[in-house]
Amino acid sequence: MAVLEAFSYKRYAPSLTTRRRPPFIVREEAFVKRVFGRILLCVSALAAIVGCGESLKPADSGAGNATVLTYMPQEEGGYRLQKFELIGISDIKEVAGRFVNFFVSPKIINQDGKEKMTGSAPRAQFIRNTAGDYVASDSFTIELFSIYAHMQKLAALDEELGAGGVNKWPRDIGVAVRADGGMVNNAQYYGPADVMYFVRYTKSELPIQVNAGVLAHEHFHSLFYKLVPGSEVSRTSVHNRLTETSDVPPTPEIQFKVLTAPAAMERDAKTDLEMREVYFGGLNEGFADFWGWMYTGDPDFIALSLPEAKEARTLNNGGQGEDFLISVENVYGTLNNVKENLKDHSEISEKQRNMYYNEYRMGYKYSVGSRFSRMLKKLANIIKDGRKMSDKDSRKFVAKSLLKILPSLTLKDVSPELVVKLLAAAVPELGEKECDYLRLSVQKTDYNKLWSCEKSDSLWLLKKAE
């Protein structure tokens, strides 16, 4: 009604002005009213169209599926820009939907005794090209697209591998996280709140947020946390420190002397738990690295984002360390060695010594874990050759077996012998070569006992001599 009146006024206003012949100043006022009335009406209508109308179009609201341009790994290797359909998008501006809810610079709060991630949703920046695809207009948005795409794929992979009901979807994921100490170039899974989060990537290589292997690695931590009994008490096992790639922590002042024999170590309950936590954490990291390879097929997926980690974290044999599993006794010995060495350094404070030791202990997890990831990869290759499987299928085959053993792992009994024994039992119709490889893996670690592969009812069984 108001709009009609405005038009009506405009139509008759000039003639009224002419008829009454008002003085110049009055004419000017009328002129201003007429002119600005018209402009105001036009611009208001346009502003309404521009500001609101377009955003109300169903195609732009992003409800349902959205095809985005993202940077995805290829089975034949490398990454390529490609279209990818994000499923179940409820708000494309927030890149939120069935698989992910993002939080920018989030906080973890305690709500009703449960930890929870809170924060603002991102506001993705993109254009829609002539084909109607969403094309990120900044790198942060393409990272959001990438994370969503991989979470969607990993959800499907969970279903395929038999872990469909383990995680709750959508996953809560923190991005542009401001971590203590200004940490950059890292991603973590935090079990108590069941969240994954990413700090800024500042290097010139593939951003961690786009690195499919790293996303699968972090995703695996959520499976480990939920499937392995006792993970919740071992906080070290659910913290991934991707930058902690070497056995040598970053404070270089300390020169170690090599002790000829492992120093006697207090094996009290506290120390025992501490060491087993390192081992447990190592398993978690190693299995997660395997998961990254299983998902991407790239044994050096971490090095794509963190080249300095290549030697320590490669899944190819010939990487840092020999091709055998580290025993729990090795962990005791190595860490005790560090402790003993640190006692000689009276020039640094007790607090610094503890910090150094803890850094070393955390870093040592990756040494433990890498042996397991390489073992699993080699087992997959043996299965591929022996059973004439495709590379991808053999990776998934081992992943299924790995998922089966997780509920049987316990912090109390963790050891390479337990892992290998469980794995041998979990691999369906274990073949001779497969059994023999597992036997060798465990024999190299546990050289005090004789391990053997025995055939029983056409199946091979891995056995330990009594």
Added chain:
Amino acid sequence: MRALVTVFLCLFSVVSFAQESRLKIKPAEPVPLLKLYILDFEMRYEKGSDLEWAERKPLNFAVAVQLKKFDFVMEYASFQQSTGNTTLGIDRDHKEVLAWSRWHFVNKNFSETRVSLYGGLGVGGYEEEVTTSTPGSSQSDKSGMKWMSGLSAGIEMQIPVTTSLGFVGAVEGRVLTAADFEPNPLGSGVVRLGLFLNL
């Protein structure tokens, strides 16, 4: 597109009506001016997808025709934004054209210098081109022309040098709106320097 034509017709009709009024009502009024804003410094703040504020400094040119207390301005602005790294980089190229209609509602003369306060309304369009670059390949996509509009307020000073030529300078604040702007509306400030010519 029809709406754009309607708006331009509307704005042109306003301008032509204004000229007619001047001739009819007050022939002795100052002659129309052509204003060329050749040195414009614009600054606007956008909210990034990570919710951080980011400063943009668009390249801005404008040309205006002033008739009495009204002027009609055609403005072009563009800026580039680069994010990411050498492995995955994204370049965004933003271009916009706005037609402003402004009313100089307060006009004061100090000797030869004329100072005015003005407010304006603008409509136009913008287009963005995004180039996604990876080692060995890149892809460019365009958004196509999209609507935008704006409101502005500012102060302008005209300093004649000869009877038909002078300098013009303005400081202007405005809000720009479009469906995809973040935030919407978006704040912007511009300092304009240029020349005016008597037509």
